[in-house]
Amino acid sequence: MLLVPRRRLPSLGSLVLSAGIALSLSSPLGAEPLAQITPFRQAVAETVAGQAGLAENYRARGFAGIWTGTQAAAVARRNALLSALSSADAHGLPVARYDPEGLAARLRAARSAEERAAMDVEMTRVFLRYARDLQTGMLEPGRVVPLIRREVPLRDPAETLAGFLDAEPVAFLRGLAPTAPEYGRLMRARAELQRALDAGGWGPRVPGGKIVAGDSGPAVVALRDRLVAMGLLEPVSVAVMDPGMVVAVREFQRRHGLAVDGVVGPGTLAELNRSVEERLQSVLVAMERERWTNMDRGERHVLVNLTDYSATIIDDERETFRTRSVIGATSDDRQTPEFSDVMEHMVINPSWYVPRSIVVNEYLPQLKRNRNAASQILITDRSGREVSHGAIDFSRYDASSFPYSMRQPPSNSNALGLVKFMFPNRYNIYLHDTPAKSLFGRETRAFSHGCVRLSDPFDFAHALLAAQEEDPEGFFRSRLATGRETRVNLETPVPVHLIYRTAFTDAEGGLQFRRDIYGRDATIWSALEREGVAISRPAS
Incomplete structure (x- = not known):
């Protein structure tokens, strides 16, 4: 005092x-x-x-x-x-x-x-x-x-x-709290999880081992009881992985961003066995993160949730477009940062101006071994003039002394694909197409150097252009067909928010969870604990 x-x-x-x-x-x-x-x-x-x-x-x-x-x-x-x-x-x-x-x-x-x-x-x-x-x-x-x-x-x-x-x-x-609907839904989720914790949690963990339709035994009973405690399955007495349990497992997988196949494999089992306390921690971190973004995000905006590997267009609080994404790899130098900026334009048939870090750390070692490597990449001098691979003695240079830049011209094999979406920022992060389409079929999609790749970039472009073109698809196709690099300004710039939520709600208000792919929420939870945040546990 x-x-x-x-x-x-x-x-x-x-x-x-x-x-x-x-x-x-x-x-x-x-x-x-x-x-x-x-x-x-x-x-x-x-x-x-x-x-x-x-x-x-x-x-x-x-x-x-x-x-x-x-x-x-x-x-x-x-x-x-x-x-x-x-x-x-x-x-x-x-x-x-x-x-x-x-x-x-x-x-x-x-x-x-x-x-x-x-x-x-x-x-x-x-x-x-x-x-x-x-x-x-x-x-x-x-x-x-x-x-x-x-x-x-x-x-x-x-x-x-x-x-x-x-x-x-x-x-x-x-009225001090964030007014975004998501914050109110997270508050309700926190209260529900606290009640579940007070009631004893979700029961014993499910033993290891794969569980498929038709299986029976103690592991199936434990799975059944846990699904009931989570509210995903009506109380039943069966001890067999029947169709009802398969449906419940599929719903659990959907809510946790897992491959929806109704099979309890290692990934699904690990998420099933997470405790109420762990999930409550994720919600509390999400509420703190919502407070950090307590601002007008824009009537129309793009929301990229890194942990969900998704990019969405939001119009008046309603999702109007969604596509899968690939984000930065988990190594410290490739993780995608979190920030907000404004998308000003897209580039159709883009060139890829290779970042310096990739030039010296990836391409230069390849070229030292074989001067004809990376033949799809053009090498330019300080004046922007193209220099042939055969004219350079790559062995003379290291990462600090290499004097050249690199560029990949527009093509179907361009690392950026056929369109990129620009919100100029000091981190050189943007959204773009990619020729590596197979990656979008994977459950975990952290593979890029930091930028965000889109599974449906053409449809994403059409959705953005619909605000200014009578025929957005025709407009886009006509520019694409030229093969020339073309900049298209957005008449109304669109805010872009790169966020990281391991707990969030869906369009129906249901609570979803994702893996802490970069370990950021664990770090934030530790910081919140140091500030006095604690989970109330029932007296033993």
Whole structure:
């Protein structure tokens, strides 16, 4: 608790000037003239001295209290705040971080003007901390995971406090949380998982070994019981993998991004045996991630969920197009970063300007072994002139001294395929076609150097062009048929959000999970735990 020790206080005029607050001694302070400043207000001014943000807010109120006192407004504010803090766990925030019971006790114990002033300022600090945590998250994402290169939409604390003071307290505090429907669905999922945990979880793990239709035995019984506990199967007494259980397994696989075949193999078994606690952790991380993106994403936007290996077009909160994707490989230098930007144009029949890292780390070693390797790649000098492979002694160069660039002209075998979608960014990440179509049939699709490959790039282009062309398919085909590199601007640029959600809801509101392919959510969960987030476990 912050207490101001009893001592002879300086005059308010000298106090506010020493705090760096511009104030005319002849001007009024709020509704009261300077001569009517009370010991409480003087104590508040002293408490906030040197704290620019708080000082400005309190100065604007003439250093009047916000939370303390018997006035109806102050009572309503503090009751609303203490109630909200006590329910912080509904948002996955740790109640202990705000200590509502301790705040209430110290408020009751405050007697002197200095003690009451200190508690008023402390309540404001807690309010602002809670507001920031709920609006935009507890963590700074880039500090936790460097490849989360996202600008969190932080609110101005002074504006937040001013808005609170002008609003009905309970309604304002409820409105702090993200308003995106996904956040509300995740809140409900958190509550449901907590109830499942309180009820004992999903029962024993399913023993190892493949389970197929017609199998029987202890493993099938354990599978049956777990599917029932998860709500995927009506309670039954059969001990055989019957058609009903196969349907339930298929639904589980669909909800977890697995190959939907109704067979319990190693991958399905591993996901089945994850505990309620693990799933609850994923939801709590997803809620924190939603707070990081608590902003207007655009009436139309592209959403790329890396863990789901998907790219979707969203129009007015409704998915209007979906395609599979391939993302960056799991090695540290190839993972796809998370960020938001704006798609400005597409390039039909693109050239591939080979990134420097690929030039020197992949192609140069090949060319040292065989100067005729990578014949599909053109080599250019610093002036952009093409240089034949035979004119270069590749053995003379290493990664730092190689003076050439590389480019692959437009073709069906171009590494970018026949179209790329550009949202210029410093990470050189974009969406594009690919000639390696077989990869889209795999369950796990982390193979690229960082960019996002699309399974249905032509249809994706048609969907984007439909906003500006009467015949988007015909328009696209006509440009494609030329074989020439063609830039097509989007008349209305489209925001693109590269996100990473191991827990999310589908169009029907059902909860889905994906593997933590890059291990990022595990890192975030550890950081949340350090901030006090914990899962409430039933007493044993």
